[in-house]
Amino acid sequence: MTGTINDGWISSQGPFVQRFERAFADYHGSAHGVACGSGTAALTLALRALGVGPGDEVIVPEFTMIACAWAVTYTGATPVFVDCADDMNIDVTRIEEKITPRTKAIMPVHIYGRRCSMAAIMDIAFEYNLRVVEDSAEAIGVRPVGDIACFSLYANKIITAGEGGICLTDDPRLAAQLAHLRGMAFTADHSFLHKKLAYNFRMTAMQAAVALAQVERLDDILAARREIERRYDLGLKDIPEVTVMPPRDVLWMYDIRAEHRDELRVFLEGEGVETRLFFKPMSRQPGYYTPEWPSLNASRFSADGLYLPTYTALTPADQDYVTGKIRSFYGTA
């Protein structure tokens, strides 16, 4: 970190961004990494690099973060929503009914660190000749499969640069396209002739230095988070009102479903424990509101889900404090 400042590299020039891209791609077994300013920027770049634009449709899960739908809208394409299955990930059996001649891509999202059924999604993509943009924002450490995988380095993600994102791909042409669109579509001679509508979505060397230091420790970070998952599981498993969720491939946020969730949250807040709600379905968002939707599986999760404090430095004592407070709320010994 001080290296970046002492060397005078504070913009995206210099070796740090490339070193971070190389290390992150290597860790995930991908050929190329293109770092950018946020996970949302990564998704937008990925769609644009794959040629998604006005008139196209992209399959997006109902149960996800708004950035997924917005990235599609930013390109001028239309998101088409598919409900989630019982693992909260996109329901693979419901994708085909949403495919039209305009469908260009599928955007599976590994929700809360649980991997989607990528083999089934890749089969559908192959059959209908669709591209796959994987939203891996919550699944740092999980090996990508799609054409481009997009990660977020926002402050609450598994590793962070404060803000940041990165696209991974095995295709050198896509990697070049992602980098071109990220950096204002400058031509090689820097002649200020711009042939495409592009973006300044660059990552700074300072962000890259912060992120690189964590990639170097990523095995340890993921192992520490597995311990956090195990300890929460143990502390909560015999509370009848709490549903302990299936294991995760990597722990992002520790998610539970809870009876009297809203009262529980208020109680925990009073005890100094911050919790967060689950996502709200995309077709229930003002920008995408779809009144004709029948009941959604996604709505069930939004109604009683919450996640507990989760960060790599969380101590066992703090976890026990949290689970102890949840036990006392429900009157469980």
Ligand SMILES: *Cc1c(COP(=O)(O)O)cnc(C)c1O
């Ligand atoms: C965090 C997140 C994003 C957005 O990443 P930013 O870096 O905040 O732009 C996108 N998708 C999912 C699933 C996320 O969790």
